[in-house]
Amino acid sequence: MSAPTLTAPALPAAAAPRIDGLRIALWAVLLGLALFFLAPLYVMLSTSLKGMDEIRQGSLLAMPFSPNFAAWAKAWSGACTGTDCSGLKPFFWNSVLMVVPAVLITTALGAINGYVLTKWRFRGSELMFALMLFGVFMPLQVVLLPMSQVLGWLGLASSIWGLTLVHILCGLSSTTLFFRNYYAGLPDELIKAALLDGAGFWRIFWRIVLPLSGPILVVTFIWQFTQIWNDFLFGVVFSDAGTKPITVGLNNLANTSSVVKEYNVDMAAAMIAGLPTLFVYIVAGKYFVRGLTAGAVKG
Template identity: 75%
Template sequence: MIEQNRFWRIVVYGSLLIAAVYYLLPLYVMFTTSLKGMEEIRNGNLLSLPLDISLAAWQKAWSSACTGVDCSGLQPYFWNSVLMVVPAVAISTALGAINGYVLSKWQFRGSEIVFGMILFGVFIPFQVLLLPMAQTLGLFGMASSIPGLVFVHVVCGLASTTLFFRNYYVGIPDELIKAARLDGAGFWRIFLRIILPMSTPILTVTVIWQFTQIWNDFLFGVVFSGLDSRPITVGLNNLANTTTSVKEYNVDMAAALIAALPTIIVYVLAGKYFVRGLTAGAVKG
C-alpha cells in the first residue's frame, strides 16, 4: 500500500513538473533571447543560454525602440498604464465593496433584481460596449484620455467586483450587523469598523483580478486612447508591428517581458493570497 501511494505521488509530481516546464518554456525562450545579441540569435540555438549577456535590448525596448513614427520606446506607454491602472483598480474595488455590502447586508426591496442586473454585466461581451461607451466618453469630454480609460475600466469592472464582494459578504453572520446596529452604529461605521477589516482575502482577490484585467487589456486601450494616453499593450503592439531593416527579436522579447513584468511580479508575490481568497468564498454562489 505504501509503495502504491509512493508510485502515484511520483506520477502526480512528475506530471506537474512536465506541465510546469511546458508552460514556462516560452517565458524561458523570451528571457534568454532578450539577453542575446542579434548575431548570436541568428547563429545560435533557440533554447541555448546566452554566451554574452547583454541588457542592450532591454534598454532599447524601454527608451529608444520605434513604435510607429515615435522612437521613445515603451517608457511613456508604461507610465500611461500605471496612471490608468492605479485609480481604476482602487475605484472599482471600493465601489464593488460598497455594492457587495449593500446587496448582502442592507437588502432593500428589489435588491435581488438589482444584483441580477449587475451580474448580467459580467457576461456582456466588451465589443458590444464600444459604441455606447464612445458616445458616453464624448458626452463627458473624456475621449482619448487617461481619465476616460479609467472610467471605462471602472464601469466594465464593477460587475465583477460587486459579484466577488457580495458573495463573500453573504458568509459573514448577520448577527454581527444586527448587534452593531443595536449599539447605534450606522451604515458607514459598520462597513469601516466591522466589514472592511474582515475583507482582506476578497480585497486581495479583487485587486489582483482587476490589476491583471486592466493592465493586460488591449481592446479598450486601442479604441479609447489618444496619442498621449496609449497603454503598454498598445505600445507593445506598435513596437512589434513596426517595420525596420532588421527584425530585432531580442528587442521584441525584452519589450514583451517589460509589458508582462508587473503582472508577473504581482502573481509571484501575492499568488498564494489570491488562492486563499478564492477558497475563502470569493466565487461561491
C-alpha cells in the first residue's frame, strides 16, 4: 500500500496593488504646493545663472541657456553697496563672526538655565522663569533704545561684539524655554542617584544631563542660527559701515542705484545670503523636527 502524498496548501495569490484615488489626489496636492513654494527659489537660482541679455530676451521661468557664475563672482567680491564696491564678502564674514559665538553662548547658557530651573529648583524659580518668558513675546523694537545705552556704557557700540551681545541677551529667553521644557521630562531619579553617589552640580550636568540633550541641542542650534543670521533690525541699528551683517549688505546692494539694474547679481547675492541657513536645514532638518517633537512630548 503506497503512502499518501502530502500536498502543500495553495498560497493565495498576491493581491494586486489597488490604486487609491484619494491618495493620488493627496500626493498631487502636496506636489503642487511643493512646486509653488519652491518656485521663488528656482527663479532666483536660474536668474543668477543667466546673463543680462538672456534675462531681457527670455522668460522669467526659462532655464538658463548657457549657465555661468559670473553674477555670483560679482555679487561676492565686486558688487557695489553704496559707495563700496567690495561685494558681500565683508558682510558675510561679519555675520560669521557674530553668529558663531552668539549661538554657542546662548545655547550653553540656555542649557544651564533649563537644568537649574528643572532639577535644582529654588524659592522663586517659577517666577524667574515666567519673567524670562516675557522675552520670547516682547517686541524687539522695545529694546532698541535701552540696548543702545547699555552698549554705549560698555564701549561696544557699533561693533561686532556689541551686536553679538545683543543677540545673546535677546536669544537667552528662547533657549531657556527650549531646554527647560526638555529637561522637565528627564527622570528626577537620575539626579537623585547621582547625588547619592557623590556627584555635584557640574558633574551631573556634564556626565548625565548633557549627553541626553542631543535632540534639543540640535533644535536650539538651528533656531538660534536662523534667527541671528536672518536678523535685519539689530544689524541695521547696532552696526556701522565696517560691522554690518550680510542682511544689511544685501539690502544696500539691492537698493544701490546704477545705470543698468543687474537682476542676476541681485539674485546671486540673495542666494549667497540664504545658502548657510538653507544648508543647515537640508543637513539637519530631520533632526530639528525630531527635537521639536521630543521637547513637546517631554514638556
